[in-house]
Amino acid sequence: MFGDYSIGDLGSIFVMQGFAGLILFSVYVLMALGLAIIFGQMGVINMAHGEFMILGAYVTWMTSNLFQAYLPSLFSGYFFLAMILAFLASGALGMLVEWVLIRHLYKRPLDTLLATWGLSLMLQQAYRSVFGAREVGVELPQWMLGSLRVTDSIEVPINGVFVMCLTVLITIAVAYVLYMSRWGRQVRAVVQNRIMAGAVGINTEKVDRYTFGLGCGIAGVAGSAFTMIGSTGPTSGQLYIVDTFLVVVFGGAASLLGTIASAFSISQTQSTLEFFMSGSMAKVLTLLAVVGILMLRPQGLFALKVRK
Amino acid sequence: MIINSRFFNRSELMGFIALAAVLFVILPLTLDVFRLNLVAKYLTYAFVAIGLVLCWGYGGILSLGQGVFFGLGGYCMAMFLKLEASSVENTKIQSTPGIPDFMDWNQITALPFFWQPFHSLTFTILAIILVPGLFALIIGTAMFKRRVGGTYFAIITQAVAAILTILIVGQQGYTGGINGMTDLRTLKGWDIRPDHAKIILYFVEVVLLFACIGIAQFIRLTKLGRILVAMREQEDRVRFSGYSVANFKIFAFCMAAIFAAIGGAMFALNVGFMSPSFVGIVPSIEMVIYTAVGGRMSIFGAIWGAILVNFAKTSLSESFPQLWLFGLGALFIAVVLAFPNGLSGLWADYVQPRIDRLFASRRAKAGWADNSVADGAPAE
Numbered sequence: 001m002f003g004d005y006s007i008g009d010l011g012s013i014f015v016m017q018g019f020a021g022l023i024l025f026s027v028y029v030l031m032a033l034g035l036a037i038i039f040g041q042m043g044v045i046n047m048a049h050g051e052f053m054i055l056g057a058y059v060t061w062m063t064s065n066l067f068q069a070y071l072p073s074l075f076s077g078y079f080f081l082a083m084i085l086a087f088l089a090s091g092a093l094g095m096l097v098e099w100v101l102i103r104h105l106y107k108r109p110l111d112t113l114l115a116t117w118g119l120s121l122m123l124q125q126a127y128r129s130v131f132g133a134r135e136v137g138v139e140l141p142q143w144m145l146g147s148l149r150v151t152d153s154i155e156v157p158i159n160g161v162f163v164m165c166l167t168v169l170i171t172i173a174v175a176y177v178l179y180m181s182r183w184g185r186q187v188r189a190v191v192q193n194r195i196m197a198g199a200v201g202i203n204t205e206k207v208d209r210y211t212f213g214l215g216c217g218i219a220g221v222a223g224s225a226f227t228m229i230g231s232t233g234p235t236s237g238q239l240y241i242v243d244t245f246l247v248v249v250f251g252g253a254a255s256l257l258g259t260i261a262s263a264f265s266i267s268q269t270q271s272t273l274e275f276f277m278s279g280s281m282a283k284v285l286t287l288l289a290v291v292g293i294l295m296l297r298p299q300g301l302f303a304l305k306v307r308k
Numbered sequence: 309m310i311i312n313s314r315f316f317n318r319s320e321l322m323g324f325i326a327l328a329a330v331l332f333v334i335l336p337l338t339l340d341v342f343r344l345n346l347v348a349k350y351l352t353y354a355f356v357a358i359g360l361v362l363c364w365g366y367g368g369i370l371s372l373g374q375g376v377f378f379g380l381g382g383y384c385m386a387m388f389l390k391l392e393a394s395s396v397e398n399t400k401i402q403s404t405p406g407i408p409d410f411m412d413w414n415q416i417t418a419l420p421f422f423w424q425p426f427h428s429l430t431f432t433i434l435a436i437i438l439v440p441g442l443f444a445l446i447i448g449t450a451m452f453k454r455r456v457g458g459t460y461f462a463i464i465t466q467a468v469a470a471i472l473t474i475l476i477v478g479q480q481g482y483t484g485g486i487n488g489m490t491d492l493r494t495l496k497g498w499d500i501r502p503d504h505a506k507i508i509l510y511f512v513e514v515v516l517l518f519a520c521i522g523i524a525q526f527i528r529l530t531k532l533g534r535i536l537v538a539m540r541e542q543e544d545r546v547r548f549s550g551y552s553v554a555n556f557k558i559f560a561f562c563m564a565a566i567f568a569a570i571g572g573a574m575f576a577l578n579v580g581f582m583s584p585s586f587v588g589i590v591p592s593i594e595m596v597i598y599t600a601v602g603g604r605m606s607i608f609g610a611i612w613g614a615i616l617v618n619f620a621k622t623s624l625s626e627s628f629p630q631l632w633l634f635g636l637g638a639l640f641i642a643v644v645l646a647f648p649n650g651l652s653g654l655w656a657d658y659v660q661p662r663i664d665r666l667f668a669s670r671r672a673k674a675g676w677a678d679n680s681v682a683d684g685a686p687a688e
Contacts, residue, residue, distance in 0.1 A: 125634050129630065287471045298456040
């Protein structure tokens, strides 16, 4: 499959496809960051994570429509507000779900899978009733549309670079909150030993609720980024949920660094392979490689050494 | 080693008789052929549910990839039927007669090598059992020997389901793509489409279902079944007692895969087509849901779960397509939160004691057992 291209061409192809994969990488990282907190740290298998992402995408779509209708002069900046709103909406829904559903299930991780699957069905139907079954697309502001010309054969899309930068910022912020702040220490204490954390005076219920909300909120931001690579429909989130779980498991469930590394390798492999073969075969090969590696190294790329 | 001297205890015997009466007598007498065929379709999921009771309820291994095995069994059967339906006389108008129509549409001119053996019915029946069984053996060995279990296993089986679906849809020329294999006609010259054939197929399926119930019940009652339960509760203690935990898990997973494959093969026969929409993540999770609703600890409960949820799905989605997903979602949440042992748990908690009391009071009236009064005697 490489035979028809010269080495220079191949280099350009890899770079171009690499940058084309940047948005996919950003969506994966943001989805997986939220899931790494919810699944990796709290142990909840949140099958509705894709639906939280799609909520963020719908919020972004509504914000862009509002700006177009009432504030066309500020349209170029709508994306920043949309991301904040998406974070708040998904986070609030996440906290509600934690309070109603998840807090009863911390001792039964496999059952969270069934319950959140039910939740995802209900959310999908709710989106269908509210927003309609048709997929909606978001119009990008002018300054995000073009691409930067690096060399003759390499062009980099601006929106990809933009989303990428935002992803890096959000990742640093999450890492800071989890590893540096007092609240992050409480989160890690609670997920390591809920009873002991409660005994030393941490309000575990509150910490659980905010942690779950944070994970869902990041998924909402992922939804904002998602509007740039695909159109939003009620079932769009379901397509990403397996990939996201694989990203988290592949990276080593408890490690943020591993999550980023695995999101990068999976999205780049897929994006590069897509140039040489059909999209479906690229996906099959990528997933097969991930499953194969996981069978050889079940703990994922970066595993924390813990005693059970 | 203690083995129950009786194959079924009393409540299980009642469940067995009730199920046999409904499936063998009541439904065939009361339903028309169309509805009976629908029941046959629901029952194909009951095979999967039996497998999940063994693997998930008893063994504690949650597989989200049962659709893979259902699909493999179904596709093996469908490949045989499709080859028979695309004989040279039937496909004269194609540019290459004698190969399935979808291959012709995709410019494939010769039958691929892995289709060749499916000319033989014996091979097909062996393949229905062996292909999913071996596939499960490979996955199970790779995972359980390395002590991967629980949520990780669930997610990886789910990924396998996703991979197989994408592969089937992508390789249209070899598999029929998203439409699947349609227009299946005859089995060894016997037309499977008319009404009397549907009735015969229904009874064949019910007999097979009871055979599977028998096998599952046998496994459950032997020492093997006890080890499965012990493993679910305290895996490390079983390992330290000298049992090879991985091998027992692999066995349970393979049995579940084979049951699912039989269900898939019966699906292809009864419904007359097979498509990737019965393989992927969504159908796989739905199969787990049937089992959970019926009761993951009870073989009969899981079968009723498969029948009732599918019946509700058909009737609700016909009349209230908007409400159906809400109802289904709420059902899962309710099952998990309120009654984790499903319908059979509710039965055992609320209905069974009343029946027992009824029997007990009758016996007391007949003067069979005087001391049974003490049970209900006032405390003061």
